[in-house]
Amino acid sequence: MSVKRLLRPIIVWALGVSVRVKIMGIALGLVLLLGVGAVIQVQGVTRATFTREMDERALSIARDMAARAADFILLEDFVALRDLVLETLASSKDVRYILVLDGRGNVLAHTFGHFLPPDLQPANAGNQYTGGFRIQRLASEEGILRDVAVPIFQGRAGVVRVGMSEERLEQTLTRTTQQLLLLVAAVSLLGVLAAYLPTVILTRPLLELRDLTRAVGRKVFSSRAQVRFGDEIGQLATAFNAMVENLERADAERSHLLDELRVKEQMRLQLLDKVISAQEDERKRVARELHDETSQSLTSLLVGLKVLGSVVDLPEVREKAAELRALGGKILRDVHDLAFQLRPSLLDSLGLAAAVQRLAEDYAEKLGIHIDCHAVGFEGRRLPPGTETALYRIVQEALTNVAKHAEAKNVSVILREGEASVLAVVEDDGKGFPVAEVMGSAAKDKRLGLFGMEERAALVAGKLTIESTPGEGTTVFVEVPFEQ
Amino acid sequence: MRRGPLGHPRATGRCSGSEDRERTVRHLKGLSALATLSLGVFLLAGCSEQDEPPRVRLWALAPPEVTPTDADSRVPLRFAVALAVSPQEGYQLYGDLAEALGQKIGRPVHLILRRAFSEVNDLVRSREAEMAQLCSRGFLQGHADFGLTALAVPVVNRRKSRPSYVIVSAESEIGTPAELAGKTFAFADPLCAPEAFPAGRGGQRPEAFFRRKLLITGHDRAIRAVAEGLVDGALVDGLVYARLALTDPGQVAKTKVIGETAPYMNPPVAVHPGLDPTVREKLRRALLTLHEEQTGRAVLTRLAIDRFAAPGGEVDGRGR
Numbered sequence: 001m002s003v004k005r006l007l008r009p010i011i012v013w014a015l016g017v018s019v020r021v022k023i024m025g026i027a028l029g030l031v032l033l034l035g036v037g038a039v040i041q042v043q044g045v046t047r048a049t050f051t052r053e054m055d056e057r058a059l060s061i062a063r064d065m066a067a068r069a070a071d072f073i074l075l076e077d078f079v080a081l082r083d084l085v086l087e088t089l090a091s092s093k094d095v096r097y098i099l100v101l102d103g104r105g106n107v108l109a110h111t112f113g114h115f116l117p118p119d120l121q122p123a124n125a126g127n128q129y130t131g132g133f134r135i136q137r138l139a140s141e142e143g144i145l146r147d148v149a150v151p152i153f154q155g156r157a158g159v160v161r162v163g164m165s166e167e168r169l170e171q172t173l174t175r176t177t178q179q180l181l182l183l184v185a186a187v188s189l190l191g192v193l194a195a196y197l198p199t200v201i202l203t204r205p206l207l208e209l210r211d212l213t214r215a216v217g218r219k220v221f222s223s224r225a226q227v228r229f230g231d232e233i234g235q236l237a238t239a240f241n242a243m244v245e246n247l248e249r250a251d252a253e254r255s256h257l258l259d260e261l262r263v264k265e266q267m268r269l270q271l272l273d274k275v276i277s278a279q280e281d282e283r284k285r286v287a288r289e290l291h292d293e294t295s296q297s298l299t300s301l302l303v304g305l306k307v308l309g310s311v312v313d314l315p316e317v318r319e320k321a322a323e324l325r326a327l328g329g330k331i332l333r334d335v336h337d338l339a340f341q342l343r344p345s346l347l348d349s350l351g352l353a354a355a356v357q358r359l360a361e362d363y364a365e366k367l368g369i370h371i372d373c374h375a376v377g378f379e380g381r382r383l384p385p386g387t388e389t390a391l392y393r394i395v396q397e398a399l400t401n402v403a404k405h406a407e408a409k410n411v412s413v414i415l416r417e418g419e420a421s422v423l424a425v426v427e428d429d430g431k432g433f434p435v436a437e438v439m440g441s442a443a444k445d446k447r448l449g450l451f452g453m454e455e456r457a458a459l460v461a462g463k464l465t466i467e468s469t470p471g472e473g474t475t476v477f478v479e480v481p482f483e484q
Numbered sequence: 485m486r487r488g489p490l491g492h493p494r495a496t497g498r499c500s501g502s503e504d505r506e507r508t509v510r511h512l513k514g515l516s517a518l519a520t521l522s523l524g525v526f527l528l529a530g531c532s533e534q535d536e537p538p539r540v541r542l543w544a545l546a547p548p549e550v551t552p553t554d555a556d557s558r559v560p561l562r563f564a565v566a567l568a569v570s571p572q573e574g575y576q577l578y579g580d581l582a583e584a585l586g587q588k589i590g591r592p593v594h595l596i597l598r599r600a601f602s603e604v605n606d607l608v609r610s611r612e613a614e615m616a617q618l619c620s621r622g623f624l625q626g627h628a629d630f631g632l633t634a635l636a637v638p639v640v641n642r643r644k645s646r647p648s649y650v651i652v653s654a655e656s657e658i659g660t661p662a663e664l665a666g667k668t669f670a671f672a673d674p675l676c677a678p679e680a681f682p683a684g685r686g687g688q689r690p691e692a693f694f695r696r697k698l699l700i701t702g703h704d705r706a707i708r709a710v711a712e713g714l715v716d717g718a719l720v721d722g723l724v725y726a727r728l729a730l731t732d733p734g735q736v737a738k739t740k741v742i743g744e745t746a747p748y749m750n751p752p753v754a755v756h757p758g759l760d761p762t763v764r765e766k767l768r769r770a771l772l773t774l775h776e777e778q779t780g781r782a783v784l785t786r787l788a789i790d791r792f793a794a795p796g797g798e799v800d801g802r803g804r
Contacts, residue, residue, distance in 0.1 A: 074571035074597050096542075107548035115545035122549075123540055137537035144537065153572055 019206065020199045027195035028188055035184025039177055046176060050169045054094060054146060059133055061092050062150035062162040069100055073108060073157040082109045096145055096165040102158040124149050124161060143167050205233045209240055221248035267451045274448060282342075289338055297331040344392070352388040352422075353378045353415055356395050360413050363399045370410050371399075377417030387480050390456045391415075391424050394464070397453050398426035398476045406430025406474060420481055427475040432468045453478070560594040561586070561763070564613035566601040566622055568672070568721050568751070570702040577727075577787055578617070584783045588770035589763075599701065601625070608632060608756050615759075615767060620749035631757035635764065636771040636792035638723070638750040644793060646722035646750060650743035651710050658717065661743035667716035668696040672706040672724075704728055711738035723750060727788035752795055768794075 017025070065088055072081040085098045089111045097120070100109040105125065110116055124136035124147040138145040144166040152158045205228060212223050221244055225237035304324045311317050339345070347355035353375035360373040382388070395413060402408050408430030416423045439450065450466065453476070457464040462480030563582050567574040574597050586593035596613055598604050601622025607613040609630045618626070626632030637644045652658045658667070698715060700706040703724035710718045722744070729736040753771055755764055774780035775791035784791060 071571040074575050075599065076596070104551040105549075106551050110548070112545060114547075116548045117540055117542050117544060118546040118549070119538075119540040119544075120542070123538060139537045139539045140542045142542055145540070145542075153575070156575070 019203050023199045023202070024192055024195045027191045031188045031191040032184065035180070035187065039180045039184065042176060042180060043173055046173055047169065050172065051146070051166075054164050054166070054169065055135060055148065057092075057094070058135075058146060058148040058162045058164045059150065061088060061095060062133065062148050062160050064088075065098065065100070065160045065162065066150045066152040069109075069160055070153040070157050073100070073102070073152060078108060085109045085111055094164050094168055095162055096142070097163040099161040099163075100152070100158060101161070103156060108158060120163075123147060127155065129155075138163070143170055202233070205237055209237065212240065212244070216244055216247065219251065221251065267448070268455070270448060271452050271455060274452075286338060286342070289334070293334050294331060294338075297327060297334065301327050301331065347388060347392055348385075351378065351382050352391055355388075355392055356413060356415060356424075359392070359396060359399065360411075363403065363411075367403050369408060371413060372410070373413040373415075375415040377422075378415065381417070383417075383422060383482055384460075387422065387460050387462075387482050390460045390462070391422065391478065391480060394453050394456055394476075394478050395424055395426055397449055397456075401449060402426070402428045402430060402474075405433070408473065420483075421479050422482065423477065423479045425475060425477055427473065429473040432470045432472050432474050434470055435466050435468050558591050560592040561589065561615060561767075562594045562596055562607075562613040564596040564598060564604045564607045564616040564618075566598055566604040566616070566618035566751075567702065568619065568724050569704040571597050571599075573702070573704050580783045580786060584774060584780050585767070585770050587779070588774070588777075589766045605629065605632065608754070611756060611758075614763070615753065615755050617751050617753045619751050623749075623752050623754055626754065632754045633757050633764075634752040634754045634795040635768045637752045637795045638787070638789040639791050639793045640723055640726060640750055640789055642790065643747070644750055644795075645747040646726075647744035647747045648719050649722055649725050649741045650717060650719055650745075651707065651725070651739045651741050652717045653710055653713055654738050654740045656716065656740075659742060661717075663742075664717045665693055666695045668698065669694040670698040670700045670706045670709055670715045670718040672700055672703040672718065672720055707739060708735055711735045717742075719745070723788065727786075730788055731786070753792065 014022075014025075065084065068084055069081055072078070072084065081100060085100060089095055089098055098109075098111045099107060099116075099120065101121070102108050105121070107116060107121060120138075123138055124134060126134065128134065129149070129151060132150065134149045136147045136149070138147050142165060146164040146166065147161055148164065149159050149161045152160055205226065209225050212225055215223050224241045224244065227234050227237045227241070301324060304320060304327060308317060308320045308324065311320055344355050344358065346358050357373050357375065360371040363369075364371040383391075399411070399413075402411055406428045408428035410429050412425070412427045414423075414425040414427075416425075454464045457478050457480065460480050462478055465477040466474065467477070468474035563578070563585070565574060565578045569577070575595070578595055578597070582593040582595040593615075596607060598607065601618040602625075604613070604616045604618045605622060605626040608616045608626065615635075616626075616632070623632060623634060627634075640646055650661045650664070652664070658664060698709075700709055700715075700718070703720045706715075706718040706720050707725060707728055709715050725736065725741075753767075755767065771792040772794060775784050
């Protein structure tokens with residue numbers, strides 16, 4: 001548990017390093033692991049081989065010594081024994097010392113001169129030999145020594161001890177280890193260098209993608225990821241570029257819609273303003289109409305009735321009464337007209353076709369032009385009141401525009417009821433106008449009427465289309481869907 | 485706008501390249517520290533030793549220690565032997581004899597081995613050895629020089645004298661000493677063995693007779709040299725040949741005797757003329773009665789000796 005807790009920050013740190021460091025770390029780690037493993041293995045194998053070889057050599061030297069020394073000892077020829085010992089020391093590699101002891105442990109010959117290291121004589125002592133020899137490792141100022149003891153003449157003539165120095169082994173090991181470590185260092189360096197290039201190649205596109213993603217986050221869509229190869233990173237870059245393109249397009253559309261919305265919002269405000277003012281104008285007109293026409297007529301009627309009261313002659317009364325009835329009839333018509341203008345009752349009572357027919361007749365009469373009105377379908381069926389009102393007002397606005405601007409001689413109004421929609425077409429042979437120019441014009445009042453028509457159509461989910469070319473008349477299409 | 489290597493636009497992020505590099509360098513430093521740590525752990529693990537060996541100081545020198553001798557304070561009797569065999573063979577043979585004698589005289593007998601009878605004579609003359617066994621020629625020289633006195637003579641095959649043998653390989657076609665002319669020949673101990681080689685050519689020097697004449701130390705070694713085909717023939721002591729036939733019959737079987745010298749006295753056991761008569765008598769008695777005890781008989785059997793007899797006259801005819 002505690003090990004896990006200790007390892008956790010290391011793992012978190014290791015996972016948090018950059019991809020470059022990870023890849024180079026893996027390469028470096030593998031090389032180091034291999035190198036260290038090789039060093040340890042080589043050290044172990046070299047040490048074991050060297051030690052075994054050294055033991056075998058020591059044993060060979062000691063056995064040879066024991067065989068040759070036996071006669072000298074038995075014949076008490078200690079000069080020859082010393083010569084043998086010195087000669088063997090001189091001719092043998094790695095031999096640090098040779099001791100010849102008698103059966104009691106007294107030194108018969110050695111290679112140290114007059115005196116002897118006092119610790120050496122009792123070391124590796126005993127009468128037990130495994131396989132005819134005994135090996136004892138000894139630690140000295142010069143490093144580890146391997147003391148090999150071989151009995152002379154089955155131990156009856158003593159023992160010969162050969163001390164082998166591990167100095168050459170240690171030197172060889174140190175040299176080998178140094179060379180291997182140098183090699184490991186060189187290979188590590190090469191490994192890091194070799195890993196660096198692919199790492200850069202691999203991670204550069206990723207870093208670019210990261211920077212690009214940040215740029216896209218700041219709505220900079222102009223940059224694209226570089227697709228170098230067809231690998232996963234290349235595919236990622238391609239997908240990223242496609243995404244950026246989609247985002248850019250979506251952002252452009254959004255900006256466009258936002259602009260349109262802003263313009264529409266402005267238009268709507270103006271329309272509202274115009275509606276309010278039109279309402280006021282209408283009230284003024286009704287008030288003026290009531291005051292100037294109806295009120296005056298009623299005043300004339302009252303005066304005529306007063307005069308009638310003073311007339312005594314019956315024929316004159318009858319004449320005055322007839323005048324007054326005519327006056328009353330005129331007042332009634334005026335009031336009726338006024339009411340119709342405010343809200344065509346035909347629309348409520350007879351439906352869209354009849355109301356538009358009446359509207360067309362009114363305008364034809366008022367403008368003195370020929371208005372042809374056709375209604376197709378509408379076989380006694382009624383559309384939703386909102387749809388009827390919207391279409392009526394759109395046709396009314398279109399005819400008003402004809403009256404105001406078109407200078408047309410002939411106008412055609414067509415209503416056609418389909419399966420799921422009703423189409424109204426108002427076509428004139430007037431002077432026409434550049435639709436795109438006018439719709440995009442800065443003079444908002446010029447296109448406010450058209451915008452109002454569009455708004456009315458949009459309120460009932462309809463679509464308004466205006467086709468016009470200067471000098472060739474104008475056609476207004478409006479199609480409104482309805483549920484049956 | 486910056487562009488990439490292939491002309492693509494390259495965005496510049498908030499996190500700049502130098503920031504990346506700094507972070508990478510920081511991480512690399514951490515990584516190298518971790519690697520160094522692991523390396524150290526690995527190396528330390530590899531360098532550890534299992535056990536600590538005993539310490540010796542090679543540079544602190546002192547006189548060698550001398551182990552005190554045994555508690556046995558009796559003065560040993562020194563017995564010098566001039567070897568006719570190799571020292572190790574001699575040590576084994578005469579070691580047992582010395583011990584048996586020691587038991588009989590109630591005093592330790594210290595064995596001193598020498599190759600040449602002259603060395604043995606020197607030891608006895610200088611009183612460095614009280615008793616000696618040496619070849620008859622050496623004894624005669626010692627007797628003449630300082631009065632070396634014989635105590636006993638080994639009896640072998642009921643005889644106090646024996647010849648030396650001329651031997652060749654058992655597989656050899658050589659049947660007589662004369663056929664060894666122009667061959668390689670080994671002498672084991674020219675000082676003790678008679679100079680005259682029984683080739684039947686009357687006084688011809690061996691150097692002229694043989695193609696090559698070798699000196700091999702120890703009669704047992706000379707027998708082995710013939711058995712293993714190192715030399716064509718050898719002149720060896722009859723007593724040693726008889727003994728080796730007992731201890732190593734395989735080797736002896738590989739040889740055959742094709743001639744012999746005139747017999748001469750078996751190597752006597754002798755003492756300094758000035759030796760304490762009591763000791764001398766004890767020794768004489770011990771030697772002459774050695775064959776009467778089991779231990780002594782075993783020792784004598786190993787030496788291929790029937791018994792020790794008083795010097796003078798032949799044993800033959802006086803019973804076994």
